[in-house]
Amino acid sequence: MVAMKELMEDVARRITAYDDGLDERPVAPSSEALEALRQFDEPLPEGPSAPEGVLARLDALGSPATVGNAGGRYFGFVIGGALPASLAAHLLATAWDNNSGLHACAPAGAHIEEIARRWLADILRLPPDCGAGFVTGGSMANFTALAAARHAVLRRHGWEVERDGLFGAPPITVVVSEEAHSSIPKALGLLGLGRRRVTTVPADNQGRMRADALPPLDGPAIVCTQAGNVNTGAIDPVGEIHERLAGSGAWIHVDGAFGLWARACPERARLVEGVERADSWSVDGHKWLNTPYDCGIALVREAEDLKAAMTTSAAYLVAGDEREPCHYVPELSRRARGVDVWAALKALGRSGMAELVARNCRQARRFAEGLREAGHEVLNDVVLNQVLVSFGGPETTRRVIARIQADGTCWCSGTEWQGRTAMRISVSSWRTTDDDVERSLEAMLRIAGEEARAA
Ligand SMILES: *Cc1c(COP(=O)(O)O)cnc(C)c1O
DSSP: OOOHHHHHHHHHHHHHHHHHHTTTSOSSOOHHHHHHGGGGOOOOOSSOOOHHHHHHHIIIIIGGGSOOTTSSOBOSTTOOOOOHHHHHHHHHHHHHTOOTTOTTTOHHHHHHHHHHHHHHHHHTTOOTTOEEEEESSHHHHHHHHHHHHHHHHHHTTTOOHHHHOSTTOOOOEEEEETTOOTHHHHHHHHTTSOSSSSEEEOBOTTSOBOGGGOOOOOSSEEEEEEBSOTTTOOBOOHHHHHHHTTTSOOEEEEEOTTGGGGGGOTTTGGGGTTGGGSSEEEEETTTTTOOOSSOEEEEESSHHHHHHHHOOOOTTSOOOSSOOGGGSSSOSSOOOHHHHHHHHHHHHHHHHHHHHHHHHHHHHHHHHHHHHHTTOEEOSOOSSSEEEEEOSSHHHHHHHHHHHHHHOSOBOEEEEETTEEEEEEEOOOTTOOHHHHHHHHHHHHHHHHHHHHHO
């Protein structure tokens, strides 16, 4: 018999110790820790091991080889941390081990997911009755929302795509921005619409789709817009795009993986006005809402369009009046993702989420200001939580990025932006304090200064 209590107390202790160590440890794992991962390379065990031994081994070898992005000084990609309430709720819901695809298997999971749907629509100021699918992240949210789009634009032209497929269907014009996130072409490929069979609209110097460059549209059409460019944080003029397309019947999708959260912050909301006029939106829980992985949400104005694209039907799946989570997402069996969202929103409240977004945006502006004062070039208008900085030529910038990563005070990644090599700073964690920003800025300026003197 497994000593459940001891094991769970052990894991709680280990989680706490990991968390306590985050502030002291280098953000990137050491080369020794990475080297030690090889100790996992053993043959499949012939017999059983005690659970506490399994956990101890994972902690001894795995924990040191993690990236410390749960701490406050990780600014790579757009990552965020995990709010304590959301992490704890995630762990409890995992212990329930309910199959949250079906109400009959997971009444709590299904019910809480419905509350999370309602709260999301409220805080993001989207239609209260919009449909929501709780998926693994922004990529699947784009896929899921675009499947609803494919359904709706073809149905209006008398074609049932779920039943009859795409062969022989009226062609769909798909419009994307040249700055679309890589998950958009991927979703289009999965949907049979083609990664390259698209009309590409140019973007401006901040990466916003140029509404004046939209092609005239009639017939089935889907326009993929974006709120929150991964490099600059810029937001497409969705309201203007909507106006230009009025009467065309085109479906407007907004990839708002992190940028949509600006709608939850009165101070930043002006940037994302007009976004509510779209037909569908995707947003990540695991980015700015700071839920654990994996958590993203597809939101669709007409819930029926989402349901038509995603309905699972089988005689053994009893249908009642309750929300059946599996009718809104590609999967059937799955974990209770809505719980993580519910717990994050319950813990933060409207004001907490507004403060989190405002604080991270202010911290991004502080980075930009500190870097500019030291003579470095900030390449974007810092409207949200993203900063792009050049430390000189491409070689120098790349060297500075590598040294910042190795230094361990903080972690930032590199990118190419409109022909320039840049370092990206993305501030998206509940944990980032102003002191974290100052410590990180100091490390960046010290390293960039040393490189400049060496050159
Ligand atoms: C992160 C991101 C995605 C992909 O989201 P995942 O959760 O990583 O699948 C899509 N679009 C944008 C704009 C993003 O920032």
